[in-house]
Amino acid sequence: MSLLQAVLLTVVVLVLGWAEMWFAFPMICSPLVLGPVVGLILGDPVTGVLCGAACQIFFLASVGLGGTTPPDGNTGTVLGTAFAIVMGQGPEVAVVIGTLASYIGQFFFYLSTQLKSGDNRKIERYIREGNDKALIRLHWRSALLPMLPGAAANFILFYFGTMFIGGWGAYIPDWVITGIHVAIGIVGALSIAQFLRMIWSKELAVYFFLGFLLSAFLHIAPIGVLALGLVLVYFLYQREQRDKAQAALEPSSAAGEEDLFND
Amino acid sequence: MIKSNLNKEEKKLVRQSSRRTLSMSASFNFEKMQALGFLYAILPYINHYHKSKEKRIEAYRREWTLFNTTPTCGPYITGTAGSLEKRAAEDPDFDPSVIETTKASLMGPMASFGDHLFWGTLRLVSLTVGIILALQGSILGALMHILIFNIPATLVRYYGGIVGFSEGTAFMGRAAESGVIDFVKKAATILALLMAGVLASRIVRLEVPYSFSFFGETTTLQGLLNQIFPGLLPLLMVLGAFALVKKGVQTHWVLLAILAVSLVGAYFGFLA
Structure with missing residues (x-):
């Protein structure tokens, strides 16, 4: 050198x-x-x-x-x-x-x-x-x-x-x-x-295996798996928002069900 | 999610302070950690709001306390502390000791959130893309590593300062209530785990060139394994290593053992 x-x-x-x-x-x-x-x-x-x-x-x-x-x-x-x-x-x-x-x-x-x-x-x-x-x-x-x-x-x-x-x-x-x-x-x-x-995290461990399978079997490039991951995260976000909106309505519907079974 | 009602002058102050948080760790020492770095970053606020020298010295003193957090999350804390300095200057009844306790209460959670988000997950995501490109000899690996890490980090730094100054600790309350913090953590973990899986299929390799006759065809053990389940061996190796690491085995001994076995294997030709 x-x-x-x-x-x-x-x-x-x-x-x-x-x-x-x-x-x-x-x-x-x-x-x-x-x-x-x-x-x-x-x-x-x-x-x-x-x-x-x-x-x-x-x-x-x-x-x-x-x-x-x-x-x-x-x-x-x-x-x-x-x-x-x-x-x-x-x-x-x-x-x-x-x-x-x-x-x-x-x-x-x-x-x-x-x-x-x-x-x-x-x-x-x-x-x-x-x-x-x-x-x-x-x-x-x-x-x-x-x-x-x-x-x-x-x-x-x-x-x-x-x-x-x-x-x-x-x-x-x-x-x-x-x-x-x-x-x-x-x-x-x-x-x-x-x-x-x-x-x-035990709850999310399945995503490790998903990443592995996408790469080892489907041969998707890392950046492709990352893009898929972002789509997936967005989907989960939407689902969570929907669940939350539903939870807000929950008390009334639960009460309705009870009426139904009491008959 | 982000409300900002700052005037021009305040925006300038926030930007200046947030930029200074970049070097928060540069003067790190073991006694006070990032105390000087924090003081350096919050100086623009102090000097802007406190006009008399005595008030400034008081403020320097209370801002120079043991501090340690992920620098990327720093702007949110300097922003929060800066808005409290403003109140301390404008409202004579305001008890300035609140500033110290607020800082101390924010740095821990911000460090754990930031370390998980930036050191744990984002670094892994950017490294996965980078390493796999670099293994093919491409300089793009280094560039992608830098880009993927810094784009989100810069956004967090920029908006952190604004949110800290305009909302302070109220933002944390709002974010915790709406579940956004938990969701961001979960999303980052999902992405990182996906990428760890990719990494497992790409960088781990163990080739056993042992060949034998199988239904009249000469085949290698490796070839047979790959036909049944490509990458099964690497996957098992990662899970095995994870079990070791979780048990708290000292990794440098494992490293030495791997090196020894590999050298012996290569010398006698049963590993290649």
């Missing part, structure tokens, strides 16, 4: 990471997006897209361990994809290097939140002084500065790291790549399970 590429990669990743926080998590820093971005900078966008997809699946599986900061899959994706492309490899290598790198990212995320803890005393003072300009400056500064150590580490890994192990790609045996490829396919099940845990 050239120095220019390493600098560009560091800056773009820093800006995306900042923007993700600053614009209320608009999903511009998920593996699915970072993969192609790295790929474009390193001149191999298609491998970038594929690495991004594999990392997205892989890191979905490892998030959400209650209470602790999860390994940082975004940093993992960036480093994993960059190394995979430099080594002339694909998603399999990206996922493995990405997993290791996600722990580096986790450390720097922890560090950045620690760096912000010192702010509270300053905020108290600015409030006492009624200095709103200083409060605004602090908010801006606090959003960007703590990210710089992580960016510096990224740069070192991009530039010197790839220089060091860039040539190792040729030594990876085929069965290792096949094995990781198989693992990505299995891990998908775990990723979906993590999501199901968040949204599962």
Whole structure:
């Protein structure tokens, strides 16, 4: 990787990471997006897209361990994809290097939140002084500065790291790549399970199977299933409104029925 | 559902504050969480309605309290708190401690509603479409992921601010009574479950290249399974993984186990 590429990669990743926080998590820093971005900078966008997809699946599986900061899959994706492309490899290598790198990212995320803890005393003072300009400056500064150590580490890994192990790609045996490829396919099940845990409800579980059948048997594209889902939701909404209107009339009709049976 | 009787000046204030809620989490720290982000977002209201420096300092102090919610739902809360700041400035009998309790009572429900809606369901829907396109090598995957997530989020942010400022907590009461909140939750869950099903049929794969003779024809176990019920194996794997996750098994151990089994399987050639 050239120095220019390493600098560009560091800056773009820093800006995306900042923007993700600053614009209320608009999903511009998920593996699915970072993969192609790295790929474009390193001149191999298609491998970038594929690495991004594999990392997205892989890191979905490892998030959400209650209470602790999860390994940082975004940093993992960036480093994993960059190394995979430099080594002339694909998603399999990206996922493995990405997993290791996600722990580096986790450390720097922890560090950045620690760096912000010192702010509270300053905020108290600015409030006492009624200095709103200083409060605004602090908010801006606090959003960007703590990210710089992580960016510096990224740069070192991009530039010197790839220089060091860039040539190792040729030594990876085929069965290792096949094995990781198989693992990505299995891990998908775990990723979906993590999501199901968040949204599962016994009453609605049938829709999970409906989605599966529409896709596996009728081969409807995801966006088609989504459109069908929206139609279905609208239908349910209408039915609910109708039931409610009927419920409002209920007391009188119930009384009528009683009269009928009393005869 | 949305009534707005704001004048031009108020609309401008609401827009300004709602835009500022975007960065609510950017200065997050573990002691006060989004307190500074909230203060940053509500500053336009405070500085507009409170003219004297003492009043402003009082307002800064009461707005800088522990706060944490889904940023996308932030505008509704800053809008509500902003309209209360307006009352505090105009009505000398108004007890400003109401602002603090209102904020505290809104952030929890909004966080659970917002996390479910945006982190749970909308993210899954956008990711499903995105991942499947990206697996084919298309850059559209990333774009669809961003678009599907942000269009609803932007609408909620925009109208949240307006509704918060013009109706405040009355809106929540009205919405709860009409059942809209429950319905939105249910609708989002239905869409997300549908997409989880799609994902299960598309991204999970396990190929067992074991072949044998079946009524004189050489066939693979995989081929036979696919003839009976396409995708049965992936479906069972997802349900099995879900059972594990629900039991509270640590996922990184499961991940390591999967990796180990896959590598051994690939080395000896019974997995491909």
